[in-house]
Amino acid sequence: MFVLSIQDPQNAGPAPQPQVDAYGQLSKLASTFHDVDGLFYFTYAVCIFFFVLILGVLLFSVVKYRRKTEDQPAASNVTHNTPLEVVWTVIPLIIVMVMFAWGYKGADQMVDVPKEAARNAYKAMAKQWSWTFTYPDGSVSYGDVWVEKDKPVQFYLQSSDVLHAFYVPSMRVKRDVIPGRMQTVWFQPTEEGIYHLFCAEYCGNDHSKMYARVHVVSSAEFKKRPWDDFDDSTPELAAKSGESLYSRNCAVCHSVDGTPLVGPSWKGLFVKGEGDTIVGAKRTVIEGGATKEITVDDAYVLESVRTPAQKLVATHPNGGMSSFGPELIDDRRVKAIVTYMKSLASK
Amino acid sequence: MTTNIPAIDQHAAPTGGSTNYLNNTSGFWSWASTLDHKRIGLMYLVGTTLAFLAGGLFALLVRVHLWEPDGMLFDNPTYNQVFTLHGAFMVFLFVIPAIPGSLGNMVLPLMLGAKDVALPRLNLLSFYLWLTGAVLATLAIILGGFDTGWTFYAPYSLYTQKAVVTIGLAVFVLGFSSIFTGLNFIVTVHKLRAPGLTWFRMPLFVWALYATSILQVLATPVLGITVLLVAFERLYQVGIFDPRLGGDPVLFEHFFWFYSHPAVYIMVLPAFGIISELVSVHSRKPLFGYKLIAFSSLAIAVISFLVWGHHMFTSGQSTFAMFAFSFLTFFVAIPTAIKEFSWVATIWKGSIALNAPMLYTLAFLIIFAIGGLTGVILGSLSVNIHMHDTYFVVAHFHYVMMGSIALAFFAGLHHWWPKMFGVMYDETIAKIACGIIFVGFNATFLPQFIMGSRGMPRRYATYVPDFQVFHQASTVGAVILGVGIALMVYCFVVSLFQGKKAMVNQWGGVTLDWLTPTPPPLENFHEAPVVTTEVYDYSTLDLSTTRTPIA
Numbered sequence: 001m002f003v004l005s006i007q008d009p010q011n012a013g014p015a016p017q018p019q020v021d022a023y024g025q026l027s028k029l030a031s032t033f034h035d036v037d038g039l040f041y042f043t044y045a046v047c048i049f050f051f052v053l054i055l056g057v058l059l060f061s062v063v064k065y066r067r068k069t070e071d072q073p074a075a076s077n078v079t080h081n082t083p084l085e086v087v088w089t090v091i092p093l094i095i096v097m098v099m100f101a102w103g104y105k106g107a108d109q110m111v112d113v114p115k116e117a118a119r120n121a122y123k124a125m126a127k128q129w130s131w132t133f134t135y136p137d138g139s140v141s142y143g144d145v146w147v148e149k150d151k152p153v154q155f156y157l158q159s160s161d162v163l164h165a166f167y168v169p170s171m172r173v174k175r176d177v178i179p180g181r182m183q184t185v186w187f188q189p190t191e192e193g194i195y196h197l198f199c200a201e202y203c204g205n206d207h208s209k210m211y212a213r214v215h216v217v218s219s220a221e222f223k224k225r226p227w228d229d230f231d232d233s234t235p236e237l238a239a240k241s242g243e244s245l246y247s248r249n250c251a252v253c254h255s256v257d258g259t260p261l262v263g264p265s266w267k268g269l270f271v272k273g274e275g276d277t278i279v280g281a282k283r284t285v286i287e288g289g290a291t292k293e294i295t296v297d298d299a300y301v302l303e304s305v306r307t308p309a310q311k312l313v314a315t316h317p318n319g320g321m322s323s324f325g326p327e328l329i330d331d332r333r334v335k336a337i338v339t340y341m342k343s344l345a346s347k
Numbered sequence: 348m349t350t351n352i353p354a355i356d357q358h359a360a361p362t363g364g365s366t367n368y369l370n371n372t373s374g375f376w377s378w379a380s381t382l383d384h385k386r387i388g389l390m391y392l393v394g395t396t397l398a399f400l401a402g403g404l405f406a407l408l409v410r411v412h413l414w415e416p417d418g419m420l421f422d423n424p425t426y427n428q429v430f431t432l433h434g435a436f437m438v439f440l441f442v443i444p445a446i447p448g449s450l451g452n453m454v455l456p457l458m459l460g461a462k463d464v465a466l467p468r469l470n471l472l473s474f475y476l477w478l479t480g481a482v483l484a485t486l487a488i489i490l491g492g493f494d495t496g497w498t499f500y501a502p503y504s505l506y507t508q509k510a511v512v513t514i515g516l517a518v519f520v521l522g523f524s525s526i527f528t529g530l531n532f533i534v535t536v537h538k539l540r541a542p543g544l545t546w547f548r549m550p551l552f553v554w555a556l557y558a559t560s561i562l563q564v565l566a567t568p569v570l571g572i573t574v575l576l577v578a579f580e581r582l583y584q585v586g587i588f589d590p591r592l593g594g595d596p597v598l599f600e601h602f603f604w605f606y607s608h609p610a611v612y613i614m615v616l617p618a619f620g621i622i623s624e625l626v627s628v629h630s631r632k633p634l635f636g637y638k639l640i641a642f643s644s645l646a647i648a649v650i651s652f653l654v655w656g657h658h659m660f661t662s663g664q665s666t667f668a669m670f671a672f673s674f675l676t677f678f679v680a681i682p683t684a685i686k687e688f689s690w691v692a693t694i695w696k697g698s699i700a701l702n703a704p705m706l707y708t709l710a711f712l713i714i715f716a717i718g719g720l721t722g723v724i725l726g727s728l729s730v731n732i733h734m735h736d737t738y739f740v741v742a743h744f745h746y747v748m749m750g751s752i753a754l755a756f757f758a759g760l761h762h763w764w765p766k767m768f769g770v771m772y773d774e775t776i777a778k779i780a781c782g783i784i785f786v787g788f789n790a791t792f793l794p795q796f797i798m799g800s801r802g803m804p805r806r807y808a809t810y811v812p813d814f815q816v817f818h819q820a821s822t823v824g825a826v827i828l829g830v831g832i833a834l835m836v837y838c839f840v841v842s843l844f845q846g847k848k849a850m851v852n853q854w855g856g857v858t859l860d861w862l863t864p865t866p867p868p869l870e871n872f873h874e875a876p877v878v879t880t881e882v883y884d885y886s887t888l889d890l891s892t893t894r895t896p897i898a
Contacts, residue, residue, distance in 0.1 A: 016811075020801055026733075027802045036729045040800070043727055047720035054716045057691050058709060067631070067700045071890045074632035076696035085636055088688045089681060096677040099727045104670055106729025111666055162503040163596060165661060165736060169802025172733045176662045178597060179502060180590025183663050196811060200661075200736040200804045202496050204503055205424045208807035262424070318508050 016194040016213060019170060027169040030191040030216065035106030036172045043099055110173065110186075117152035117186040124155045125328060126164035126177040128203055129210035129252050132328050133227075140328075141227035143248035146215045148222045149192050157183040161322045165201035168214050176201055189216040205262050209252045232336050242340025245333055253321065256344055263321060264313040269296050270345040278342045284314040301338050305329065367866040369768070382467035383869060387474050388452030389767070392760075394474075395449060396836075398440035398481060399753070403832060405433035410791070410825035413818045418809050426808035427494040428509075434497030435514065439521050440481055442752055443610065446617035447528055447563075448477065450759045451556050453767060455532060457860035458550050460541025460878065462870040465534040469527050476524035483517035486510075496806060498607075501588035501599040505580055512581055515574040522571040525613070529563030532556050541859065543878035550858045550882060551640055555620025558644040562609045562616070562651065570606035573599065597662055604655035612651045615747060616644055618755035619686055622711055625762055626690045628856045629705035630697025633883040636689040643682030650679050660731050669728055676726040683719055687712070703777035704854070707758030710785045711751055718746030721796065736806075738817075739799025742792045750788050757784075757835065764839065765849030769866045769897055772842035780838055783831030790824025852892035857885055865897050 019028035021037065025044070029037055065075055122145065123134040133145040147153045157166050157177040164177040166185055170193075175185040199210035215226070230245075232238035246256070253263035273279035280296030291314060294300060303310055308321035368385045378386055408429050412420040421429065452470065456463055464470050487493055490510040495503060504511050536557050540549070577599075579585050586592025588599040619640075627634045634640065656664060656672030664672075690712055699705065721743040725731050734740060765771050798817035803810060810818065852861045859878070863871050880887055 040730045043724045061694045065699050067698045072698045074698045079633045080636050092684045100677045103727030103729050174661045198804045202806040208809045
């Protein structure tokens with residue numbers, strides 16, 4: 001069993017093991033984009049050849065032609081050698097043209113989305129600082145996404161705030177996610193496992209925590225819909241689902257134990273009242289420039305999710321949270337999060 | 348290249364007792380209002396070195412922070428500010444202005460046999476614009492800092508509640524400093540060459556500064572306009588880059604890289620020029636393929652305007668754009684390779700003096716080989732998509748920016764230090780410092796290639812534990828590198844107080860800069876030099892000058 005590290009608090013569950021390829025240089029390849037690795041190792045070999053050549057000539061010269069007496073002249077005063085210069089212009093030119101053609105071929109393959117992938121299209125919504133995935137059947141998961149082994153998959157990428165980038169090293173794909181544009185990326189996973197999904201374009205405070213995982217599973221496992229674990233049939237299950245949603249969507253910015261993060265902590269939002277009741281705490285907020293006191297309740301939490309700038313907590317007057325609309329998280333799920341918040345009061 | 352006058356002048360009228368540019372006037376105002384290119388060069392040297400040390404301190408903080416996956420020193424927003432400061436200080440206040448501003452100013456008129464640059468007042472204005480930019484950048488830190496990365500990508504740079512407008516203004520002002528220096532050098536090279544100094548007798552440092560100047564004048568305005576647009580957009584909500592206002596963030600990337608790719612060559616071409624000089628002097632051999640090196644500088648300057656798209660391969664550009672930008676990118680590799688081969692061929696069968704400047708030069712040649720070759724890896728489209736915005740890119744450009752440009756700058760400083768001050772530093776300490784810097788540099792950045800190719804993204808305040816061993820190796824390297832740089836600075840400073848007298852012609856150079864008195868007088872030459880021989884012709888070298896201390 002793997003231990004969850006603190007750096008991705010939003011993701012409960014197993015962390016991917018360190019995965020590298022057979023040469024230990026690249027991350028393990030788990031998609032059909034073999035061309036990237038082939039070209040990388042070809043270029044790498046060419047580079048090592050030229051590096052050793054340059055280093056060898058340099059070291060040999062320094063040893064052999066080192067100035068031993070102060071007035072030692074150069075062993076040769078040659079100023080140029082046209083055939084040699086033509087050779088060392090033309091040979092590198094030929095080599096880099098090979099790299100160019102090979103690289104273009106690989107990139108073209110990445111851009112050209114095959115029909116099977118287009119029929120298996122997901123949506124990845126990027127926002128500061130989390131990923132939300134929508135499956136072809138319309139279901140949703142947060143921070144983790146499941147795909148079927150050997151089945152080409154396409155992701156439509158959208159951002160609701162700033163630039164992000166969708167980067168799965170083991171799939172060899174990367175695509176900037178640009179607000180106001182629909183970007184797309186595809187790959188065909190070839191090995192089961194759990195893979196890192198990083199945000200590779202700097203996006204502000206918690207850029208490095210904008211982390212998700214790609215689960216490549218067999219089709220039998222996929223049919224069990226492991227992402228679909230939301231259950232609010234009882235208050236206990238709702239609180240548990242709410243906690244799961246919290247850890248994947250909210251924990252980067254909001255602590256529940258009072259730890260100062262980017263956003264206000266949820267500690268003490270609800271407190272134990274008379275008997276078994278749980279009541280909302282009083283909070284000072286700024287609305288439309290005016291400071292006022294409110295009592296925390298379900299409606300206030302929902303409003304803070306949908307339009308965070310409406311009422312800013314007085315301790316965090318700059319705001320900065322972007323809104324979570326119903327397409328990212330529906331009212332039922334927000335309610336489950338509120339249930340989780342209330343469960344914190346009873347602890 | 349010799350002249351009949353200054354070389355003899357050294358013996359006939361040694362500089363002892365006579366005045367030079369350092370002591371002909373004194374007092375704060377004599378420096379603050381100086382029009383002498385050498386004094387302006389020294390002021391740039393002090394200023395850019397301070398900026399380098401500040402940027403280096405930020406780099407060390409970044410590296411120490413990354414010792415642990417969760418970070419050691421800062422919370423994430425603070426880390427983002429520190430890495431931004433590192434990048435912005437190093438790029439705008441050090442790497443771009445350092446070599447042209449300090450060594451370029453100091454040496455270019457000497458090499459041309461001129462009394463000064465063509466426009467001395469404009470030269471002083473350039474320095475004061477640099478100083479204003481430095482003050483504004485420091486002010487931006489006081490006003491809350493900035494956390495956009497040195498690239499200021501929109502729309503984040505439009506939303507973040509930091510001093511983006513102030514640092515934008517700093518970049519704008521620094522841009523003009525750079526443009527004016529470029530203009531000045533272009534005019535100087537065209538108008539103030541000594542009689543007999545034809546274009547193909549010019550030392551290659553002059554060629555490199557000339558090519559750099561063209562880039563500075565043509566490319567920098569685009570950056571100035573871009574940061575102004577960002578400022579307008581922040582202040583007045585004009586929709587240019589912000590998609591919420593109908594703008595396009597990718598347009599910002601195009602504007603930014605249209606400047607910032609040529610800027611890479613604004614930074615690196617002067618370094619190439621220094622290395623060309625030093626390889627020849629310290630091998631006492633004519634530079635191999637002089638014309639090809641001169642033309643390759645111009646070729647690089649032209650092609651560098653056409654490759655900016657290779658910073659944006661993952662941005663969703665069309666396959667045709669990817670095709671064109673990748674193709675042209677590989678074309679830049681060729682003139683660059685020609686330079687490296689020519690330097691190595693110059694050393695071949697030379698008379699190689701293993702002194703401090705030459706050790707830095709050799710370190711450059713090794714590090715630049717790695718920096719250049721890893722650029723070829725990144726030029727390949729499909730591999731670039733995997734490597735883009737990872738530590739592989741970070742390592743690649745540090746091999747070029749720090750390992751090549753800064754080391755060439757250090758090499759040049761060690762080379763012209765006795766010329767500038769008439770004193771020699773302790774060469775043993777200088778060589779030890781060079782060794783420590785070489786080891787520390789490689790220990791810092793080689794591990795970054797590995798973690799980058801395994802997928803470690805850049806600009807991360809925290810990271811997954813897979814990468815910890817590489818981050819720790821890199822941090823150890825950075826500390827070693829810091830020690831080496833501290834030792835080098837110490838060695839230089841001590842030499843000013845305790846250094847032995849320099850030789851009349853310390854390294855046996857034959858370009859005009861070595862044929863003036865040391866340190867040079869106010870207007871450089873007692874009598875106007877006339878050039879009668881080809882460049883780098885060591886047959887005319889009077890070896891006694893390399894053993895005669897200045898009087």
